[in-house]
Amino acid sequence: MPVIEVTKLHKRYGDLVAVDDVSFAVEAGEIFGVVGPNGAGKTTTVECVVGLRVPDGGGVSVLGLDPRRDAARLRQRVGVQLQESQLPDRLRVAEALQLYASFYRDPADPAGLIDKLGLGDKRNTAYKNLSGGQKQRLSIAMALVGNPKIAILDELTTGLDPQARRDTWGLIEQVRASGVTIVLVTHFMEEAERLCDRVAVIDRGRVVALDSPAGLVSTVVPEQRVRFRPSAPVDDRLLTDLPEVTAVHRTASQVVVTGTGDVLHAVTSVLARNQIIAADLRLEQSTLDDAFVELTGHRPAD
Amino acid sequence: MHAFRQILRIEARLYLRDLPTLLSTVGLPTLILVVLGLIPALRKPDPNFDGQTFLSYFAPSLLVVTLAMVGVNILPAVLATYRERGVLRRLATTPANPAALLAAQLLLALSGIVTSAVLLILVARLAFGVPLPRDPVGFTVAFVLGTAALLALGLLIAAVARTAKAAQASALPLFLVVMFFGGVYLPRFLLPEFLARIGDYTPPGVQALLDAWTGTPPQPLHLAIMAGVTLAAGATAAKLFRWE
Structure with missing residues (x-):
């Protein structure tokens, strides 16, 4: 009621x-x-x-x-x-x-x-x-x-x-x-x-x-980013083959995986199966701020 | 009614807490009277004033000081400040009616004016031998109507001014007019005849106050004009009043 x-x-x-x-x-x-x-x-x-x-x-x-x-x-x-x-x-x-x-x-x-x-x-x-x-x-x-x-x-x-x-x-x-x-x-x-x-x-x-x-x-900004520093070289395909993953980028020392759903679990599982340790592992999720911008086209403080 | 009493109690406390404003409204006319009264020449009967002293002649103008200060200056500023700060709007969200705050302010303005007038009349009588108003009924009527006219004008300013600053800006010309024609800046016998006559019809109607004080019944036209100003300004204010 x-x-x-x-x-x-x-x-x-x-x-x-x-x-x-x-x-x-x-x-x-x-x-x-x-x-x-x-x-x-x-x-x-x-x-x-x-x-x-x-x-x-x-x-x-x-x-x-x-x-x-x-x-x-x-x-x-x-x-x-x-x-x-x-x-x-x-x-x-x-x-x-x-x-x-x-x-x-x-x-x-x-x-x-x-x-x-x-x-x-x-x-x-x-x-x-x-x-x-x-x-x-x-x-x-x-x-x-x-x-x-x-x-x-x-x-x-x-x-x-x-x-x-x-x-x-x-x-x-x-x-x-x-x-x-x-x-x-x-x-x-x-x-x-x-x-x-x-x-x-x-x-x-x-x-x-x-x-x-x-x-x-x-629902509005479902993308998440997983960042880590691999202990051994990682083949991109290992990651892009995962259904949760939409893109893989690399910086000098880090791999950045973008995806949706339970992308963190998918990435850590596949790394574990290949005996690769993910150091400095970070999950970056969107916030309500991002959803707000997506919905209204404004920065919240506008 | 309960909310109104509580609001009145708090507003009265705030009013008393603001000492400078209180002194300048309630005490100022009496203070001026005392300063003038210390000058011996002004205490002597003078043929210029039908054998009265200057003090007797000038006392009604001193009443105008309070009426102008409270009605035209302070009342609109307080109400506009309350609106500007959202006090009226906030009150509108509670079971209390914001009109109760308006009524409380009017009642306080009125008590300030009455206190000031009584103080002035008593000090004038006791310290300087100025006779009490000789036509008490006529004086009361002239005083009530003159007060009502100025409070209504004050409400009208409060009704249309968006901010406290705007209220003060629009009150100033009116304040100066009221003070000038009330004979405060220049005693009216020094004014050209036609200017002095305009003052008879300008709120709060200083001539009616003077007539009644010295024993002549106030002229009905003078009183009618004050009643007319009260009704016109009051009704317009009620129609235009913005609560936010």
């Missing part, structure tokens, strides 16, 4: 079609990624899901509710972290969370949430004196303070340094473990690959692919 169902969503601003035709369903308890180049329609899609915008066509159902008609009920149960939303400079961490907690019927304990997000020693710090990572953690806390069933997080780690980004990822995994379904909008493929159970790739207002990160990589 999906918790979010988006069906043939269409949204335009004047002549500009922001979302052309987007459909997907998010299952309870998963981390669902929405990725795509800037301007692909990710944020507009999410804004329609949370009821901030009215779709021009298609349907959105969240926890069985209509985001516009049942807005009041939905807002009790969906926590949202919007892209680039800030707080007043002088507002303190604990004040912000207590204020937001007061909006909900069954909120989480703000003090507990502050500790859980590692802001315990910052509870009386004004917003303007927080670091980027601390602001982001506060923002996540505000999305969670209503004890939501679903948390929608838009560009969660943009502008964070690598350490803060990794800390935030750990946090998201904890949140999911507590039973919250998470929709993550991002243009960091590494983030989507690391966190998401499934990813919808949106480009020019359409879903161009929807699968697990590993599934996307293996």
